Amino acid sequence: MIIQQLFKVIFLIFLFALFGFVHSVLASEKVKVFVHKIFGKGIAFYRIGFNIFSVITLYLIWDLAPHPSLQIYTLPQPYDYLVLIPQALSLVGAVWCFKYISFREFAGLSQIDRYLRRQYSENELDEIYTLRIEGPYKYVRHPIYFFSIMFLLFRAEMNLFYLTMFTSFTAYFYIATFYEEKKLVRMFGDIYTDYQKKVPRIFPFKIKWLF
Numbered sequence: 532m533i534i535q536q537l538f539k540v541i542f543l544i545f546l547f548a549l550f551g552f553v554h555s556v557l558a559s560e561k562v563k564v565f566v567h568k569i570f571g572k573g574i575a576f577y578r579i580g581f582n583i584f585s586v587i588t589l590y591l592i593w594d595l596a597p598h599p600s601l602q603i604y605t606l607p608q609p610y611d612y613l614v615l616i617p618q619a620l621s622l623v624g625a626v627w628c629f630k631y632i633s634f635r636e637f638a639g640l641s642q643i644d645r646y647l648r649r650q651y652s653e654n655e656l657d658e659i660y661t662l663r664i665e666g667p668y669k670y671v672r673h674p675i676y677f678f679s680i681m682f683l684l685f686r687a688e689m690n691l692f693y694l695t696m697f698t699s700f701t702a703y704f705y706i707a708t709f710y711e712e713k714k715l716v717r718m719f720g721d722i723y724t725d726y727q728k729k730v731p732r733i734f735p736f737k738i739k740w741l742f
Contacts (some may be wrong), residue, residue: 536599536600536601536691539597539598539599539691539692540599540691540695542596542597543592543596543597543599543692543695543696543697544698545594545693546592547592547695547699547700547703548699550589550592551589551699551703551706551707553588553687554585554703555707555710557581557584558581558710559710560714562723563577571653572646572651572653572655573646575642575643575645575646575651575655576639576642576643576646577636577639578638578639578642579639579640579641579642579643580639581639582638582639590694593696598690599690599691599692599695600690600691600693601690601691602689602690602691603689603690603691603694604689605687605688606687606688607691610687611687611688612687614685614686614687617681617682617684617685618681618682618685620681621678621679621681621682621685622682624667624676624677624678624681625675625678625682625720627666627667627674627681628666628667628668628674628678630666631663631665631666631667631668632661632663633659635691636659641659642655643677660715660718662715662718662719662722662723662726664726664730668730669730670730670731670735671730671731671732671733671734671735672708672726672727672730672731672732672733673704673708673711673732673733674710676704676705676708676733677709677733677734677735679700679704680700680701680704680733681702683696683697683701686698703722704733705732705733707732708732712727
């Protein structure tokens with residue numbers, strides 16, 4: 532029984548690692564440049580296609596992957612309702628983040644709108660990036676990841692499948708920041724480098740090896 536659970540966990544980690552790898556490759560500038568050479572301004576549809584592909588693949592992993600069944604804990608009433616408070620605060624935090632970045636740009640809707648209005652730049656690859664060190668971005672460099680982790684962390688019941696998923700997502704969020712920040716340093720130079728020195732990466736406290 533334990534061996535079966537272990538194999539399920541290992542296979543699940545492999546699936547999430549594969550998802551993370553494919554997600555990172557498709558988000559890379561090299562792939563976007565390649566797509567742009569083939570489709571030109573049609574790359575305006577890349578971001579929304581990328582997001583749809585990510586949602587579908589995650590759903591398939593969630594639905595079809597083996598589910599380790601070991602139950603770790605179940606909160607009794609009324610404590611099971613208390614976890615809704617930090618979850619709600621995390622959702623509010625995510626909305627707060629999108630006050631300083633464009634949700635439509637993030638989702639890929641603005642790119643399509645510019646394409647349909649014939650305003651899409653010839654050299655434009657994907658998102659239009661802006662650096663605004665305001666709101667939650669004054670406290671962490673990647674607040675959307677922080678609020679996503681907080682939302683996933685608080686749960687009324689925890690089994691081995693969900694714990695594996697949560698751990699895999701948290702690891703992916705952290706690893707993804709390194710690739711994202713290489714691009715941001717190239718785009719914004721010393722301004723972003725100074726920002727890295729002053730503001731923590733994901734969590735709003737300073738731990739040297741988490742930078």
